[in-house]
Amino acid sequence: MKNRNLPRLAGGVMVAGMLLPTTSSYAADAEQIIRDNCLLCHSEENASAPQFSRMSHQRKTPEGWLMTIARMQLMHGLKITDEERRTLVKYFADRQGLAPEETAGSRYAMERRLNTMESFESADFEQMCARCHSGARVALQRRPAQEWEKLVHFHLGQWPSLEYQAMARDRDWFDIALEKMVPELTSSYPLQSSAWESWKAAPKADLAGRWSFSGQLPGKGDLHGTMTVVAKQGDRYEVSVDGQYADGSPIKGSGRAIVYTGYEWRADLTIDGVKVRQVFAASKSGQQLTGRMFEAVHDEVGADIVAVREGSAPMLLDVQPEYIRAGSRAQLTLVGTGLGEQVSLGDGLQVVKELYRDDNKVVVEVMADAGASEGARQVSAGSANGASVNVFSSIDQVKVVPEFAVGRVGGNGGSTPKYNAQFQAEAWANGPDGKAGTEDDWRIGFVPASWHVEPFDERAKADRDTEFAGVMDARTGKFTTGAAGPNPERKMSTNNAGNLKVVAAVKEGSETLTADGQLIVTVQRWNNPPLP
Template identity: 30%
Template structure:
């Protein structure tokens, strides 16, 4: 580990700020270069996006100077999500003295997101970041990119941007200037990772050509990471070139059917009415959980870049015991044909509570939305099944309804335009796997699954995190689920052909993850409800009852046990679970929905 004196930090900061200043100037007007007095004009940056909005030019153009084509330095060399632009605007206000009224800030954010945004295909790759999902990110290499970038934030954060190669270099310099200790993560040590010597006295790599990858092999972790990011997130892409001319405000007014899933609560169905307003959209939603409980929400939303839905809604103060005092936020994507909107609605201090949501534009034509069952066991007879939809025929017979190969509808108990109540039998030799539902010729793929045996459990989230809290800092909770699986054709667990059978009523506990001698985290991290899998963390701050008066943090296993009907031996699933300290600084961008 490297240590830095205050004087070293100040000198490093000054040098890197000067470097960033010179680099910024080069983006505006590539100066003449050369050695021994010879002058050579550098290659201009390709693909810059001119800024045409007068408000952006007037507010940003003082520092970000324009060239003859209307390109503003830095701004014309980048594209990103609404959250990315909001973070950049906040940084300009906080560090550079930019003064904006709330209305001007909203207009600038809208223009930059529309004209310097991401194409739907680009945004889809990192949508989980804006949706605040807990996932295990995948990295292109075992160590370098994780070390250089993910030591501090998700890799989705840089991959939410598209930049010219020169601007990626400037971003690296900015990190070194603002956060000198990041040189440890970048892999260069003192004086390394920026423009200095290599770590351990190794020879420096050859100088990088303008706008390109290093001429020699990567020297440090950050060089490897930058080479990957430059290749993965260039400024000019076929996707953006095809999408940019089509950015417009979509016409979404009307009725939309709603389907979704909430961990711990299960499936829900409902409807949303969208109304266009001069500033965006208003929404009215009514949904019903199959486990019981109805929720009504009223909200408003905006669309950025022609597809990026950012909204807010308020409803009851609680959803089955879960506090929702300030309402929920909506992050979704509109499909290119404007018939579906998918994403996540979430709330909580750490956005830990949420539901997966899909809206479909309602038409007079019949539609099948889903079923109340997650799976049916081979050999079952006259099992109750409810099919949900819209504008369904009320005179259907069993012959009009197909629940997939090996499954027979034995009776139509009742039929309304929104719901069919059926009974069905499954052949004993039915092949396990997903099934398609067809109602009067209207198809819903992968509506449920058929199985012969539950082979194993998977705890979701597989890896997760909760946060301690008390009066000054709110707690971050966690809802676990146990999902049953049957092995696929390879008859091996935890492979790609496994078939999910839905959540099961497991019994929950937390168990010690042994990471040190005398580990005692289970005693202090918090409590899990044995029936529901809902985890409540302990309090933050030093604990006098713990060795060395440590905080109540720790890592444990979240363990689910479930005995399938007819079996005697329980199935056990485990997930790795970290309970950590509060997040004292929030880097969220909630204003994009306002």
């Protein structure tokens, strides 16, 4: 007997549908699943070229299709297995996905960059759509006018109190949604596009091979290594990772991956005993991968990753660290593929000694002249280029990244884990005018700092938020939030929410440079869909 349970939840994120269909004939299987399970509510419009009402008139990312199918299960009683759901996600994402150009600018939602501050040209869009969920969730789907109109009706039917909420009760929400937003969404995010037609016709790359990657994990620092990808059936891959952090600690793990829409890489791995996910986009040539790798449960913990396939054109991905002080001696690691013998670092920088070399990594000891001019230097290793190193004389200012963040209480026997916050100190130099905060300021890079929190305002001070909201790691910049639930030690036994100022202190000679950001610690993350 088939297991027809509803989707399992892990930390609130629906994950079962994003794993791998095990059959190679998933298209035929998917169409049969639709005919067997979906035609009570939908209809088949064209049997010879399978087309189904509503379903065939939308395009979405893999995460978007997963959310739609899961909604059918949770709200409309659809009974399918986990395996069937995986097959449907693959089918729809491949046939009705988004072209690479159509996801540009909105990938942060798929990559779980949940502290992203969105901004859109349309005030109507921000007030009508992006006030309840991310605007990226809308931007990562395509519909014709009729489907956008149905979506408006769905919202009002599913959430009948919507018109009485802030930014809705002070206007004729329904008429604005139909008369202004439907045409705007149809124009901005149409079902038909030349980008999608072009991408459907383009050849799709096999992503098997050995990849050189580099990245940066907040709180831990630079990382690099190799990823070995072995092709299996149906756009599936086995993956193994072997690398290290800047401090020499290893990165080892393995798992499985699948590619949707010809370029959307999704992998579930276990690295150093921790379950992680990769959300990458492959370049059209299939020679590069870019995206984010993050912990499955704590998706706030993640690294930006860029990778290049061995055997492609020589390329320099990164120089680690990304800066060197004038008049100093430092060890730099060049990461890429096809790295040649001759390393060039630009004016004022000399290679003193080569410490390590293979095709993907070169480690050199470098001397920077005391009088080296400030600014970026383009670096090359033979014909491999594409990365730079920053030369600076002094750090003039520091910024906290992110400037504004949200953390959430959790745990304490409850069903939702904590959502912590991670901060970095970013060093900057003043430009030629010598003034901070002007257009000619330039970024040096992330630097070590000492960290602490303070009350953000008088209300936070009176409520003793710094005592209850959580604990800041003074060395790494990681803030671990407090436990969920009422706290009898607080006024009115309220929970461990708080409004905090996050302060970074960086030593620069005899001075200490400081900067601050804001952290809101709030209630549990009850609603945690694949697209926020």
